[in-house]
Amino acid sequence: MKPYTSITPGQLRSEEELVKRAQHTPEAFGELYEIHYKRIFNYALKRTANVQLALDITSVTFLKAFSQIKKYRWRDVPFAAWLYRIASNEINDHYRREGGRWVSSIEAIADLADTSDYADEINRAEEELSRHEEFILLHKKISELPIIYQEVIALKFFEKKKIREIVKILGKKEGTIKSLLHRGVEKLREKMQ
Amino acid sequence: MKKEALIRKLEKADLPELLIVCHRDRLRKVLLEGAYAGSKATGKPAAGSPGNIFNSLLDWLRAPAWRMAAASGLALFIVAAVLSLAFYLAAPAPSVIAADVVKKDPGIQQRLNGTGEIIIIRVDVRDGMASVICGRCMGDFIEADVDMNVKAVVSTRRYEGLFMPELAQNTRERAINIAVSDPRVKSIIDRGGSVGRVFPIFSSVSNMSVIGGSIIKVTPAAAQAIVPVQLDGKTWLVQVNLEENRTERIIEPEAGSTYYYEIFYRPQNF
Numbered sequence: 001m002k003p004y005t006s007i008t009p010g011q012l013r014s015e016e017e018l019v020k021r022a023q024h025t026p027e028a029f030g031e032l033y034e035i036h037y038k039r040i041f042n043y044a045l046k047r048t049a050n051v052q053l054a055l056d057i058t059s060v061t062f063l064k065a066f067s068q069i070k071k072y073r074w075r076d077v078p079f080a081a082w083l084y085r086i087a088s089n090e091i092n093d094h095y096r097r098e099g100g101r102w103v104s105s106i107e108a109i110a111d112l113a114d115t116s117d118y119a120d121e122i123n124r125a126e127e128e129l130s131r132h133e134e135f136i137l138l139h140k141k142i143s144e145l146p147i148i149y150q151e152v153i154a155l156k157f158f159e160k161k162k163i164r165e166i167v168k169i170l171g172k173k174e175g176t177i178k179s180l181l182h183r184g185v186e187k188l189r190e191k192m193q
Numbered sequence: 194m195k196k197e198a199l200i201r202k203l204e205k206a207d208l209p210e211l212l213i214v215c216h217r218d219r220l221r222k223v224l225l226e227g228a229y230a231g232s233k234a235t236g237k238p239a240a241g242s243p244g245n246i247f248n249s250l251l252d253w254l255r256a257p258a259w260r261m262a263a264a265s266g267l268a269l270f271i272v273a274a275v276l277s278l279a280f281y282l283a284a285p286a287p288s289v290i291a292a293d294v295v296k297k298d299p300g301i302q303q304r305l306n307g308t309g310e311i312i313i314i315r316v317d318v319r320d321g322m323a324s325v326i327c328g329r330c331m332g333d334f335i336e337a338d339v340d341m342n343v344k345a346v347v348s349t350r351r352y353e354g355l356f357m358p359e360l361a362q363n364t365r366e367r368a369i370n371i372a373v374s375d376p377r378v379k380s381i382i383d384r385g386g387s388v389g390r391v392f393p394i395f396s397s398v399s400n401m402s403v404i405g406g407s408i409i410k411v412t413p414a415a416a417q418a419i420v421p422v423q424l425d426g427k428t429w430l431v432q433v434n435l436e437e438n439r440t441e442r443i444i445e446p447e448a449g450s451t452y453y454y455e456i457f458y459r460p461q462n463f
Contacts, residue, residue, distance in 0.1 A: 034221070037221075045211060062220060062224060125213055129209050138202070157203035188199060193194065
């Protein structure tokens with residue numbers, strides 16, 4: 001998956017038009033959803049190393065994006081940055097709440113009851129995830145860090161974002177991001193000893 | 194460990210890259226069919242209803258009281274019931290009604306044999322009739338005509354697997370070569386196994402379009418295919434990634450191939 005800033009100025013204009021249409025038509029929101037679903041799910045997966053939790057966070061992210069799309073103001077920043085920010089906030093909230101599960105109820109509400117094929121697909125995904133042993137070990141150590149460090153490390157190294165992209169996603173100054181990254185890696189190194 | 198080594202480790206980590214197709218499709222359906230139901234009826238966004246409903250829903254679900262109640266199955270049931278009611282109170286559009294009629298039709302449920310929820314792919318409502326195309330997460334599709342006056346399915350047409358796109362000969366051969374290069378597949382072939390009809394994996398039912406009301410075009414997913422390998426009455430399904438020239442996974446006969454087998458080889462029965 002290409003980093004979202006690989007978007008050219010022309011593509012950015014197209015995305016701006018699509019976002020503006022999405023503020024009025026469901027089909028356009030559906031297009032945005034199709035473009036960004038996998039990216040957001042995998043970001044949540046890399047932050048949580050938990051398939052079901054990543055699905056829940058993805059659900060909430062898009063529900064929130066949908067509910068707020070009319071208020072969204074285009075600022076020449078790729079739409080993905082906004083989704084990343086929503087997802088990051090959801091993940092951080094989740095960890096602050098010590099893992100309270102809230103979204104499963106949304107699935108129940110939305111008649112997303114488990115069916116055998118759905119359950120099978122999740123089982124297969126969990127099996128696939130379990131094969132990434134190196135990632136799981138890294139995640140375990142990263143998850144012991146304060147959330148703010150987890151966030152920048154995941155965006156930098158797992159999502160392959162540049163500093164200026166992380167700046168846009170987290171809405172912090174460049175110096176702050178660099179500092180967080182530096183300290184986060186240092187703390188992670190200590191934990192890896 | 195030195196900092197540079199750690200950074201290299203982080204940069205080179207083998208990261209998971211997954212997709213849960215059923216979840217993606219269902220969430221899309223929830224977002225577009227459920228939340229936009231009110232707007233479709235009027236042709237413009239409903240007066241604040243979808244956003245407000247979801248905001249209220251999210252806020253409520255995050256309240257401490259809810260978190261405590263979430264532990265109880267009863268609470269789940271109540272919340273599901275209340276919010277289902279909220280969706281229905283949002284004045285369903287004709288397209289939503291037509292979709293609902295189709296999903297509840299016993300004949301459709303029977304004909305779309307297999308497992309999983311029925312997914313509505315496309316609904317066209319015109320002159321008191323609705324044309325609804327539906328299917329399950331994978332498999333065949335049915336186009337149903339719904340009489341909106343009596344809210345009943347009056348006729349159906351089923352599109353069998355033959356509407357799935359054929360792979361080009363060279364692509365098919367490449368898929369087989371990738372599959373057979375996997376030692377597990379090779380051992381089946383070496384024991385006398387044979388390769389069945391190779392199919393592309395389609396990315397999503399939402400990527401289909403109807404041409405002239407009778408032909409379904411399926412857009413294949415990002416270059417992935419299923420290579421069935423058969424031996425002694427059993428079928429292994431090898432999912433290959435044609436872009437990355439690797440086997441994604443092998444579905445063992447006892448681990449779900451019956452499901453896929455139904456899709457790929459089920460005889461046409463009506």
